[in-house]
Amino acid sequence: RKKVTVTRLAQMRAEGEKIAVLTAYDATFAAFADAAGVDCVLVGDSLGMVCQGRSSTVSVTLEEMRYHTQCVAQGLERHASSALLIADLPYGSFHQSREQAFASAVVLMQAGAQMIKLEGGGWTVEIVAFLTERGIPVCAHLGLTPQTVAALGGYKVQGRLPEEARQMKTDALALEAAGASLLVLEMVPAELASSITQELKTCATIGIGAGSGTAGQVLVMHDMLGMNLGRMAKFVRNFMDGATSIEGAFAAYVAAVKEGSFPDDKQHAW
Ligand code: KIV
Numbered sequence: 001r002k003k004v005t006v007t008r009l010a011q012m013r014a015e016g017e018k019i020a021v022l023t024a025y026d027a028t029f030a031a032f033a034d035a036a037g038v039d040c041v042l043v044g045d046s047l048g049m050v051c052q053g054r055s056s057t058v059s060v061t062l063e064e065m066r067y068h069t070q071c072v073a074q075g076l077e078r079h080a081s082s083a084l085l086i087a088d089l090p091y092g093s094f095h096q097s098r099e100q101a102f103a104s105a106v107v108l109m110q111a112g113a114q115m116i117k118l119e120g121g122g123w124t125v126e127i128v129a130f131l132t133e134r135g136i137p138v139c140a141h142l143g144l145t146p147q148t149v150a151a152l153g154g155y156k157v158q159g160r161l162p163e164e165a166r167q168m169k170t171d172a173l174a175l176e177a178a179g180a181s182l183l184v185l186e187m188v189p190a191e192l193a194s195s196i197t198q199e200l201k202t203c204a205t206i207g208i209g210a211g212s213g214t215a216g217q218v219l220v221m222h223d224m225l226g227m228n229l230g231r232m233a234k235f236v237r238n239f240m241d242g243a244t245s246i247e248g249a250f251a252a253y254v255a256a257v258k259e260g261s262f263p264d265d266k267q268h269a270w
């Protein structure tokens with residue numbers, strides 16, 4: 001399999017090939033995800049919940065992200081993998097200034113990340129431009145942004161009201177203009193996610209609980225393996241159902257994303 005690069009992601013988007021993304025937090029799971037054909041491995045700050053047992057991602061530090069990014073990068077490197085490695089900038093690591101964001105992004109790039117993800121719109125646009133101008137590929141993230149769950153008042157669908165939907169579209173276009181390669185849309189009505197996907201010219205949308213109209217999909221690995229200590233989100237499918245191995249579950253996920261059978265009418269956030 002050829003290396004997945006930003007160029008390859010743009011080509012997939014242009015040709016309508018769905019992009020399959022999974023989170024991973026350690027070397028072995030990352031290498032298995034890659035072997036199953038996952039296009040991008042995301043070291044998400046969801047590790048605060050699934051690895052550390054916290055109730056939100058807010059407490060995750062840059063040093064913790066660096067450590068897990070390095071673990072995943074080493075797993076991918078040892079197995080001559082193809083997947084592109086994306087790492088989350090955690091809460092507080094990019095909020096003060098463009099300079100702080102750049103320094104934090106460099107820490108993750110030096111640990112082996114090939115793209116940096118950061119949550120939010122509006123004030124983040126100048127940060128995204130600052131990073132992309134300096135050669136750091138960026139994945140933006142709109143809709144339900146878990147780092148600001150306190151301000152949002154819970155984990156719930158975003159962009160239902162017309163003015164919220166308009167704002168999200170404006171933010172998406174601005175993030176694309178600032179150079180974002182990918183845009184995660186989390187817990188967004190399918191119609192809005194599709195419409196944003198259509199309006200963007202180069203930036204590929206990656207949905208989670210955002211319907212099937214996005215350019216790609218992402219799930220938290222533990223969730224799609226049916227491992228959740230709390231209540232499983234409605235938009236998750238357990239890919240261990242019918243699989244005989246974890247690698248089989250990953251392969252089933254990739255196949256379902258590529259053929260467009262995940263998500264279906266049952267896997268939505270609303
Ligand atoms: O942290 C994470 O795992 C994420 C994805 C769910 C998009 O941000």
Ligand code: NA
Pocket residue numbers: 044045046057088146
């Ligand atoms: Na995240």
